[in-house]
Amino acid sequence: MTAVTPSAWQTEPFPDSPQGWIDRAAEVAAVLSTDAAARDKAGATPYAEVRLLKESGLVTLLGPAEHGGGGQSWPTAYRVVREISKADGSVGQLLGYHYLWNWAARLVGTREQWEHVEAEAARNRWFFGGAVNPRDNDVVVTEDGEELVFTGRKSFSTGSKVSDVTVLEGVLEGTQTHIFAIVPSNSAGLTFHDDWDNIGQRLTESGSVTLDGVRTPWSSAAGFVDKVFQPRVYNTLNVPTIQLVFVNLYLGIAAGALETAAAYTRTKSRSWLHGGYDNAVDEPYVIDAYGDLTAKLWAAEALADRIAEEGERLHGDPDAVTEATRGEFEVRTAAAKAVATEVSLEITGRIFEVTGARATTSTEGLDRFWRNVRTHTLHDPVAYKRREVGRFVLTGEIPEPTWYS
Known part of the structure; x- marks a missing residue:
């Protein structure tokens, strides 16, 4: 990827308006567009591209401003995804899915859970991936005391190796209950495979993932209180x-x-x-x-x-x-x-x-x-x-x- 000089973004404050963030996305897109065709052909893992999203602050767009986020809403996020996708559809998908997985805590979690996740994500500029494909019951979740253990395989895992944290999804053993939890992407037992070889969206890191006894506390199960899901x-x-x-x-x-x-x-x-x-x-x-x-x-x-x-x-x-x-x-x-x-x-x-x-x-x-x-x-x-x-x-x-x- 073309060398990036993010010094201007690091010394400037975040944009303070939706249009300002869209303009920031256009600046990022201008960098991506310089070698988009060559990067698509190479199909290399997009570490530099994700670093660009972090350095520009775009990963924090939906995060709370008091914790270092952009404090913006979904309409702005959609426009940012559109702007990035003009230059590189793969990076646009990675960013769009990142917004979705970041928001997943608010979607299904308790207030305590999503406030914690959003604050940590904004402060640390986490990049989210997701091993979520609820169409198939291909991951089983078992209980081990106060821990949940995810075991199985997902056919798709957008973000995979370039993510800091991954949203897992599986079905609690003996039930029809789906459980979502956020774990570090370097968690023991979580293995991303380099088998994404499709004609398009080649840099999305959307290959399969194996979950071999990935452990996470029951308290990280989004939306559960005393091990019972609270629907809305x-x-x-x-x-x-x-x-x-x-x-x-x-x-x-x-x-x-x-x-x-x-x-x-x-x-x-x-x-x-x-x-x-x-x-x-x-x-x-x-x-x-x-x-x-x-x-x-x-x-x-x-x-x-x-x-x-x-x-x-x-x-x-x-x-x-x-x-x-x-x-x-x-x-x-x-x-x-x-x-x-x-x-x-x-x-x-x-x-x-x-x-x-x-x-x-x-x-x-x-x-x-x-x-x-x-x-x-x-x-x-x-x-x-x-x-x-x-x-x-x-x-x-x-x-x-x-x-x-």
């Missing part, structure tokens, strides 16, 4: 909050693709020899394509921002969240996910129409945008997101909270 409707906001991270990841990658393609068209594309124009930027079909794709992107971004603000009203008063307000937020988020998926795939695929054959060289690396979007948009079928919206429109039905709805 707010606990079910995990899916729409996660999905909005995905939405902004996709839109950021799409915006990056469009910006990179436009720069190529302006400086390198040649006009068609039979078109009658001296410059590619003057060709009507090129102008039309950029106008079409930009209009679609702007519309999708506006929808994402609007829904983020709607969600923040729920985050602002967790105890007031009802099944109805949660359900409507999930439906709105599902609509944004469907639109963002379609728009990002279209943009990252069509940019080659307006850049030309020479833009397909591996040196340019324009294919990384499509590979990144195509890989992550398969996380969960978008058809089921459209189904949530359709059922709500036709029957008023809101989605039942699951790990994916």
